[in-house]
Amino acid sequence: MNSIILHTATRILTSLILMFSIYILYRGHNEPGGGFIGGLIAASGIILYSVSFGSSWARHGLRTSGLSIAGAGLFFAALSGLLSAIHGLPFLTGLWYIPKLGIEAKVALSTPLLFDIGVYLVVVGALSTIALELEEARD
Amino acid sequence: MMSSAVISGFVLGALAPWLTRRLGAYVHWLLALLPAALFAYFAQFLPTIAAGNTVRVASEWVPGLDVTLSFYLDGLSLIFALLITGIGTFIVLYTGGYLHGHHHLGRFFLYLLSFMGSMLGLVLADNVITLFVFWELTSITSFLLIGFNHTEAKSRRAAMQALVVTGGGGLALLAGLLIMAAVTGTTELSEILGSPEVLTSSALYVPMTILVLLGAFSKSAQFPLHFWLPNAMEAPTPVSAYLHSSTMVKAGVYLLARLSPGLGGTELWFYALVVFGAVTMLVGGILAMRQSDLKLVLAYTTVAGLGILTMLIGLGGDYAFKAMALFLITHAFYKGGLFMVAGAIDHGTGTRDATRLGGLARPMPATFAAAVLLGLSMAGIIPFVGFIAKEVMYEATLHVGATGVVLVTVAAVFGNAFNVVAAGIVGLRPFLSSHKSTPHHPHEAPVSMLVGPVLLAALGLFCGVAFPLTAEFVAAPVMASLNGLPVGDQAAELYLWHGIKPPLILSLATLALGALGFVFWPQMRAGIAAILRAIGWGPDHGYDQTITGLERLAYAVTRVQQTGYLRHYLMATFLVAAAFILGTLIWVGGLPTDFRSPTLLLPEVIALALLIGGAIVATIVFSRVAAVAAVSVVGYAVALLFLIFSAPDLAFTQFMVETLTVVILVLVLMRVPLEVSALRTRAGRLRDGLIAIAVGTAVSLVLLTTTQGPLDLRLSEFFIENSVPVAHGHNIVNVILVDFRALDTLGEIFVVTVAGLSCFGLLRLTLSRRKAARASIQPAQRTDSGDMPGGEA
Numbered sequence: 015m016n017s018i019i020l021h022t023a024t025r026i027l028t029s030l031i032l033m034f035s036i037y038i039l040y041r042g043h044n045e046p047g048g049g050f051i052g053g054l055i056a057a058s059g060i061i062l063y064s065v066s067f068g069s070s071w072a073r074h075g076l077r078t079s080g081l082s083i084a085g086a087g088l089f090f091a092a093l094s095g096l097l098s099a100i101h102g103l104p105f106l107t108g109l110w111y112i113p114k115l116g117i118e119a120k121v122a123l124s125t126p127l128l129f130d131i132g133v134y135l136v137v138v139g140a141l142s143t144i145a146l147e148l149e150e151a152r153d
Numbered sequence: 154m155m156s157s158a159v160i161s162g163f164v165l166g167a168l169a170p171w172l173t174r175r176l177g178a179y180v181h182w183l184l185a186l187l188p189a190a191l192f193a194y195f196a197q198f199l200p201t202i203a204a205g206n207t208v209r210v211a212s213e214w215v216p217g218l219d220v221t222l223s224f225y226l227d228g229l230s231l232i233f234a235l236l237i238t239g240i241g242t243f244i245v246l247y248t249g250g251y252l253h254g255h256h257h258l259g260r261f262f263l264y265l266l267s268f269m270g271s272m273l274g275l276v277l278a279d280n281v282i283t284l285f286v287f288w289e290l291t292s293i294t295s296f297l298l299i300g301f302n303h304t305e306a307k308s309r310r311a312a313m314q315a316l317v318v319t320g321g322g323g324l325a326l327l328a329g330l331l332i333m334a335a336v337t338g339t340t341e342l343s344e345i346l347g348s349p350e351v352l353t354s355s356a357l358y359v360p361m362t363i364l365v366l367l368g369a370f371s372k373s374a375q376f377p378l379h380f381w382l383p384n385a386m387e388a389p390t391p392v393s394a395y396l397h398s399s400t401m402v403k404a405g406v407y408l409l410a411r412l413s414p415g416l417g418g419t420e421l422w423f424y425a426l427v428v429f430g431a432v433t434m435l436v437g438g439i440l441a442m443r444q445s446d447l448k449l450v451l452a453y454t455t456v457a458g459l460g461i462l463t464m465l466i467g468l469g470g471d472y473a474f475k476a477m478a479l480f481l482i483t484h485a486f487y488k489g490g491l492f493m494v495a496g497a498i499d500h501g502t503g504t505r506d507a508t509r510l511g512g513l514a515r516p517m518p519a520t521f522a523a524a525v526l527l528g529l530s531m532a533g534i535i536p537f538v539g540f541i542a543k544e545v546m547y548e549a550t551l552h553v554g555a556t557g558v559v560l561v562t563v564a565a566v567f568g569n570a571f572n573v574v575a576a577g578i579v580g581l582r583p584f585l586s587s588h589k590s591t592p593h594h595p596h597e598a599p600v601s602m603l604v605g606p607v608l609l610a611a612l613g614l615f616c617g618v619a620f621p622l623t624a625e626f627v628a629a630p631v632m633a634s635l636n637g638l639p640v641g642d643q644a645a646e647l648y649l650w651h652g653i654k655p656p657l658i659l660s661l662a663t664l665a666l667g668a669l670g671f672v673f674w675p676q677m678r679a680g681i682a683a684i685l686r687a688i689g690w691g692p693d694h695g696y697d698q699t700i701t702g703l704e705r706l707a708y709a710v711t712r713v714q715q716t717g718y719l720r721h722y723l724m725a726t727f728l729v730a731a732a733f734i735l736g737t738l739i740w741v742g743g744l745p746t747d748f749r750s751p752t753l754l755l756p757e758v759i760a761l762a763l764l765i766g767g768a769i770v771a772t773i774v775f776s777r778v779a780a781v782a783a784v785s786v787v788g789y790a791v792a793l794l795f796l797i798f799s800a801p802d803l804a805f806t807q808f809m810v811e812t813l814t815v816v817i818l819v820l821v822l823m824r825v826p827l828e829v830s831a832l833r834t835r836a837g838r839l840r841d842g843l844i845a846i847a848v849g850t851a852v853s854l855v856l857l858t859t860t861q862g863p864l865d866l867r868l869s870e871f872f873i874e875n876s877v878p879v880a881h882g883h884n885i886v887n888v889i890l891v892d893f894r895a896l897d898t899l900g901e902i903f904v905v906t907v908a909g910l911s912c913f914g915l916l917r918l919t920l921s922r923r924k925a926a927r928a929s930i931q932p933a934q935r936t937d938s939g940d941m942p943g944g945e946a
Contacts, residue, residue: 044883046801048890054809061816081913084906091899106895108880126880126891129898133891136902140909141813147916148820 024066031059039134049130053137060142069149080143087135094128155210155224158191159277162270169266170259181249181601184262188241188269195234202231202630205639209279209343219340225279228630229410232482233276240398240489241269243605247493248391250601251500261301265391268294272400276407281330281340288326288404292319295401299388311384314696318381319372326368332361346415346637353419362416365408366425373405373459376433380693383452390496393448397455398489406462410477413466414637426467431564433460438571442674443681447495447505447579451488454575457568458484465549471632472549478631479542479623482616483530487539490527490609491579494520497602498583503592507578512588516595519603521584526610528580532573532667533660536649538616538623543569543663547656566663573667574674620647727848734851738858745857756797764790777822785815802886
């Protein structure tokens with residue numbers, strides 16, 4: 015769409031939306047949020063971008079095809095389940111690793127987080143594929 | 154260790170294409186090491202098993218469903234395992250020579266080794282589910298092998314046919330096995346078969362036996378399901394040699410033998426196996442006489458051989474089981490060997506037609522020597538093991554109670570006589586009769602193709618001469634498995650010569666009959682061909698008609714079910730849902746009784762007003778975009794309700810989903826050509842309104858009923874208590890999604906990915922179709938019959 019207001023707003027909004035989606039993804043384990051909703055937010059950002067600048071620019075911005083993103087998401091989710099096999103635990107058992115980084119700071123790394131990232135990528139990938147393909151199916 | 158032995162075939166198979174690329178022409182010598190090693194591994198159990206012991210190993214697979222990866226080694230499974238790995242070794246070697254330089258050689262080894270692994274798993278499996286999984290794996294891998302020359306329509310048809318027949322039988326088998334497991338309360342075969350009286354006295358004995366027999370008969374090509382097996386000759390010769398000698402087609406026989414101690418001993422078992430076995434034996438023999446292609450002659454005699462084995466299992470008793478054990482190895486040796494000989498002849502001369510071959514003894518001396526020895530074993534000449542097998546078989550038929558002794562014995566004599574003729578056609582005729590010119594100048598086969606036939610021929614001789622060993626290590630253990638009891642030394646004894654007794658006389662009669670048949674083979678062949686032409690119809694033809702009929706039926710049913718109109722699908726979905734909910738509520742008497750109106754707070758009133766308003770607008774506007782917007786207002790109102798009732802996660806997600814739904818729906822609506830016919834008539838609106846009311850009423854009633862009773866909070870409390878200590882998360886919804894029920898989520902994101910993938914495929918397909926249509930000056934006409942499966946027929 016050819017509107018200066020939309021273009022300008024989109025430039026700022028898309029990056030904000032994407033950052034927000036990652037924030038939502040990360041906080042999900044303890045506060046409302048998570049991979050699914052984060053993925054939906056990110057997808058809406060990408061759709062906004064493609065509506066305002068055209069799908070080819072959105073594709074360019076994504077760098078890779080939406081299906082590859084979704085595939086990577088599936089891979090991460092499945093991988094997070096398999097990691098427990100190393101410890102001889104059933105598929106998808108959550109594992110936690112909390113390295114102490116300083117006096118106060120600590121980061122929780124876990125397979126549920128990896129799994130959630132997988133969900134996020136699947137949702138982003140699949141939805142942006144659908145939206146971009148629909149947009150290009152014009153003629 | 155035993156599970157690794159089973160799985161190793163699949164692992165090496167997966168590596169085979171890569172190894173073949175790296176090693177080229179010599180890869181078969183390396184790959185053959187695996188079956189050879191497995192043979193050695195299983196051979197070390199021989200003394201243990203011969204001493205009357207059994208070995209069982211088990212590891213957990215799906216404990217919740219009582220499925221274990223358990224393997225069981227007794228006389229029967231050990232002999233099969235040895236045949237599979239031993240002959241497998243020769244087959245791998247033979248393949249290297251036969252398919253030398255074939256550009257898909259690696260792929261062939263992949264199929265072959267996976268097939269070997271499947272067969273091993275099948276004969277060793279102790280759990281019925283494990284057994285079934287490997288059973289179906291043999292169907293699938295043999296499908297790949299038979300259809301290996303996939304560019305030829307005949308190969309594809311043969312592969313499909315084998316899969317349809319054996320796979321269909323497999324489904325019946327699954328049902329039968331599950332009934333057996335349900336009746337006995339265990340899924341382990343060794344335990345199921347340990348209580349035969351429970352099985353035979355069960356009310357479900359007849360259906361369970363018939364289902365199992367269907368599976369076994371389809372796999373082992375019993376009449377009238379025999380037709381797929383000769384067609385499977387479209388596969389490259391190594392496959393035929395393997396399939397016929399020791400694997401797939403014997404799987405059915407294996408199963409019958411395995412289940413014999415549990416299901417056997419009844420009239421149903423006796424008559425089903427003896428009648429079908431005998432008929433298959435004779436039909437296979439007669440049809441074999443009609444062929445001149447060496448492989449087809451062998452294929453039909455395999456059908457006959459499987460009939461013999463089935464008949465012997467049905468007859469039951471020490472003699473029959475002993476004969477079964479001996480004929481099993483005899484047949485495996487000579488059939489595997491003769492198929493390789495047939496392939497070597499084909500390889501050396503360029504034809505397999507017996508009427509066009511002759512005088513090959515001089516150019517192909519080694520093949521000739523092997524062929525003669527194999528043929529002698531097949532014809533049952535002293536001192537080959539085939540002779541002993543034939544003698545014991547007659548001993549068995551002469552011991553069939555009073556009824557049918559004559560019938561069964563005469564049938565056996567004729568069945569064996571056909572084998573004698575076939576042995577002559579394949580083992581002697583191409584080599585000895587006058588020299589004929591062939592497409593290639595005849596030349597001897599390479600060493601890799603000779604190892605198998607020569608060693609198998611030698612084995613046939615060895616097992617005959619060293620009959621005490623055969624009795625101890627083959628006959629007695631297999632008989633023990635079939636009886637379900639240890640066998641006394643006396644019962645398992647074998648003799649090469651036990652005086653001039655009825656079996657010997659019958660043996661001589663068989664040979665005389667066979668010799669006569671061999672001399673008059675051309676006349677006999679013409680006669681059978683004429684009779685078959687007069688009948689003009691056979692099971693193979695019937696298969697085609699059945700498949701065509703099924704396709705027609707599927708097309709008709711599909712046309713009724715899949716109208717292509719989304720509104721029809723929606724109508725069906727909603728009507729069914731409403732009918733089931735209302736029906737259940739009325740049937741079980743769960744209608745709500747309490748209609749108190751709750752006190753509403755202002756935010757709740759606003760949300761409800763939005764919801765109702767959106768719903769009303771959606772039904773009355775004419776613009777589609779407006780309708781979509783109105784529906785999304787309903788969605789937002791629901792999200793608002795979630796928020797009010799403190800479910801921020803749900804509300805959050807609902808908001809996003811609604812937004813994206815609107816965006817995507819609008820994108821779709823911009824592409825869909827809006828036609829006038831897309832608008833509904835007055836009657837249509839009335840109908841849709843009624844459906845909506847029905848669904849609304851049903852859902853409201855069920856909600857009212859549910860909220861009437863006390864809420865069961867056990868699950869919520871579990872998650873509240875455990876989410877922090879177990880899953881380190883304060884957000885219960887997220888913890889459930891990514892931790893407690895992560896497997897469900899994994900399934901869901903699979904669905905999401907597939908949805909994206911199918912959307913991509915659909916839109917790209919229509920796009921490229923339209924482009925193609927625009928590119929060609931005359932748009933391609935879409936014909937309806939082209940889309941109909943089997944429409945050409």
